[in-house]
Amino acid sequence: MEIIGKPHTRVEALDILTGKAKYTGDVMLPGMLYSRLLRSSKARAKITNVDVGKAEEMPGVKAVYVLPKEQVNYQGDIIAAVAAETEDIAEDAMRAIEVDYEELNHVVNVDMAMRSNATQIREGGNLSRPRTSERGSVEEGFSQADKIVEAEYSTQFELHQPLETHGQMVHWKDDEILYYKTTQGVQSARDAIVRELRREYPDENISSNNVRVVTNFFGGGFGSKLGANNFVAVTARLSKITNAPVKMILNRYEESLDTGNRPNSVQKYKIGVKNDGTLTAIELEAHGSGGISSGNDNLTTPTNEMYTCPNTRTTVGSVYINAGNKKPTRAPGYPQAFFGFECLMDEAADAIGMDPLELRKKNYADKSAGGTGRPYTSNGLMQCYEIGAEKIGWSRRNKTPGSDSGVKKRGMGMADLQWGGGGYAGAVIEVDIFKDGTVNVRNGSQDIGTGTKTIMAQVAAEELGLEIKDINVQIGDSNFPPGIQSGGSNTAASVCPAVRNGALEALRKLYPIVASRFNVDPEELESVKGRIQVKDKENIGMYFKEAAALMPENKVMGEGRRAPNPREYAGATFGVHFCEVEVDTETGLVKVLKAAAVHDSGRIINPLTAHNQVVGGVNQAVDYALTAERIMDNYTGCVTNPNLLDYKVITAMDVPEIDVFFVDIVDPYWNNLGMKGLGEPPRIALAAAVANAIYNATGVRFRDIPITPDKILEGLAARKEGGS
Structure with missing residues (x-):
């Protein structure tokens, strides 16, 4: 291959370096207002009164909105929002809002939340019901082991901290709602926004047809910007009230409190191993907290999947505390789980006097060790x-x-x-070859800084026989053909195969036009290095732009889709x-x-x-x-x-x-x-x-x-x- 597999700088690198790239925070619309959010200073409290009088009287303030909630459950929980003519006025108005609280007992320490006499912060208690799964018999496996190692590992709460904080510009005009938004998935964000606004405005005509989400450039998210966020409806309401575009960009303090976290974990392991390194049994009891949301995602994966072991048992649960919700964080659950498990593997190797590398080789799995066995x-x-x-x-x-x-x-x-990330079906790619020889590749996915636009251009250029500079990739708009959200290591492996199919389909529509010129079958043609020519006869052909100029219409379009993943394999x-x-x-x-x-x-x-x-x-x-x-x-x-x-x-x-x-x-x-x-x-x-x-x-x-x-x-x- 000429282009695939070769290093190429990102196609948008110059725009980013020179400041031409416009991020969500750079978007400016005529008549726009600025918004700030008032957040709870308490970890858990009932709201007895919210006085917005001083804020409403301030010059330049266009709207003040108090959320209909009676209680806050963590520091940073949203209480009210303002929209004003300048950022400074919005900040001052937000600070002028007075809130009366009736403080409630809180708990922010996981160990304290698990005690029998702990303050119960939610209906149903602080602890979820543990989930247990088992393969084989761990009791039998431990009886076969020469050595048994037991250890407990713990990991901390981690914050995403992308350099670009969360934000959005919303313009609700007539029946159309436009979001410029920091999101990892313009279409998944649109769908989440539609659901949220339908709940807020059941009498309005709100659908995916009149909500549009655009993300031109993106400054990092690491999972925190998947889907929507808890202020999408607030900003939309302010825009509707004021009949103006409203911009809301979080500061670092807000980013640290209320845009998600990686849950903590406590993992208690027991592993059985023979002297030759064969694993006989693994048992895990674990819990994690995502704040006021669950926090045990994927803690069992290495136990069940990483190595060959016939006997495993895992029991996991969640602990709830008065802190912000979790959000997916780069490889959700896996850094926690693999920290504990891979340290355990080293301890097992030490117990039998084996090199840790050799122990891992000994238990290498060539098929999924989980329930599928594929x-x-x-x-x-x-x-x-x-x-x-x-x-x-x-x-x-x-x-x-x-x-x-x-x-x-x-x-x-x-x-x-x-x-597990390897992509999936669902993305639709449109590849347009225009009469002037230019090429557009269009899809509703998002580049989150990984180079998605660049590798899409590489694949298209490879299949069309062109150079990367000849390909214009358009993504980051929910009005484009169906894409996938950028998360789970799925983006490239989902959209690039579809790009390849779309490019091939576009060529299949162009080839008959050229084939008639040379009296050959379309199957005899190939597109190589900017020329469409007869295979093995380089002297019979024409430049790609010359071929495109022969089209009777303005363009041909190839639609590409990715095939489903094979069911017989993992x-x-x-x-x-x-x-x-x-x-x-x-x-x-x-x-x-x-x-x-x-x-x-x-x-x-x-x-x-x-x-x-x-x-x-x-x-x-x-x-x-x-x-x-x-x-x-x-x-x-x-x-x-x-x-x-x-x-x-x-x-x-x-x-x-x-x-x-x-x-x-x-x-x-x-x-x-x-x-x-x-x-x-x-x-x-x-x-x-x-x-x-x-x-x-x-x-x-x-x-x-x-x-x-x-x-x-x-x-x-x-x-x-x-x-x-």
Whole structure:
């Protein structure tokens, strides 16, 4: 292939670099107003009165709206909204609203919420009913084991913190409602908005035909911007009241309180293993909290799917506290689950004296270990092992953990990953070839910074025999043909196969016009390097633009769809992350020196954008392992670090050397391009690899993340005193 598989810069890169790109916050409409939201300062309280008199009297204020709610259940819960002529007036008006509360007992600590005497914050209690699933007999499996390892792992609440905060511009004019919105799916957001507005306005004619959502450029979301949000109807109401466009852009404080979180988790594991490394049984009891929403998503996946083990049992539940709702966070549930499970695998290897890499190889699964038992369409995990071990220098790792001398100790660790994202049917692509030779590719999907527009252009250019610059990709508008929301590592593997089919269909409509000129059958033609020519006869043909000029109509259009996934196979992406760390035993500081990230994501369409995806995911995993955590005050029920100063994401000074490798196996069954997903997988494994590397460096296990300096020093002190 000439274009697919080659590195190409993003087609919109120049617009982004020069400021030509217009994000949602840059959109300006004539007569627009600015909106601000009044949010609860209490973790849980009844609202006894809301006085908006002072706000309504302020010059420049055009509307004040109080939400019809009697109680707030977390700090940041929306109470009222204002629309004004300037941002400053809107801010002042919002602050002028006076709220009287009757404070209620709250609980923001998960352990406290689980106590029998805890304040019950919702009907039905703080705990969900646990769900249990079982394969085989864990009792029989444990009876066959030579060693049994039990351990408990815990992970923190994490915030998305995209650089672009949530926001939208809404213009409700007559029967048409236009949203410029920060969203990962313009059509899924539109559908959610329609449902919400129908509830708010049952007598209005609201449907997907008169609600339009546009996202021209996007500044990151990591799952928090999937679907709609809890202020879509508020902004629309203000626009309807004022008969003007209304813009609402959240600040960082609001972003930190009320746009979602990655739930925490507590995972209690028991694993049985024979001396030769064969896994005999795995048992998991786990719970997580998503705030006032459930929080146990996907915690069971590695137990049930990652390795071959005939006997598993999992029991999971949710804990509810007075904090904002969860939202999908890059690889929902998987970083939590794989942190616990992949650390457990290292502990099992240590118990039988086996290299952790060899234990994983021993239990490699070539088919879905879950209930389906179907073979995978492809699985390059074994190749990932070999590449990663060589690149990190696995043979140099400390054979005895903690044996490295000196104040600053180094160690190596590893962890596997699996993710199901591989795309699905549903997207419809329209490929237009116009009479002047230009080409448009149109679909209602969204580029969330991953390079979707670029790889769509690559696939179209490859099939049409053109260059990337010849392809104009149009996405990010809900009025375009059906797309998918950008999440779950599904976008590229869903739309690109459809792009290929759409391009081929467009050529099938153009070829007969050219074939008649050369007295050949259309099947004898090919489009190569800007020419449509007879196969094996390069001298018989014409330039693509000349061929397009022969069309009797203004254009031909090819419609492309993706075939459904094969039912007889299971599809998954795989990978392994290795890393080397340095632990300062005097300060407790941990530095990730190097990471080797190896992935099987099928055919790689663009190595450059794929490389960027992995680097970004690894960096997010570093701060998940070491620094990032939402912290709440038990007494006030408030978040103590709702900003980028106190919520610690890593900076350029903390970024390790990152080597990225792809096994680049063309998947033979999943779709017509042999590609799979990549967005989520780089986020899954590294936290466990870091924890395992810290053990290799220090000889001390750290089972709770983030692994902060105080935890390092406490662990080292305990070991020195004879603790474990």
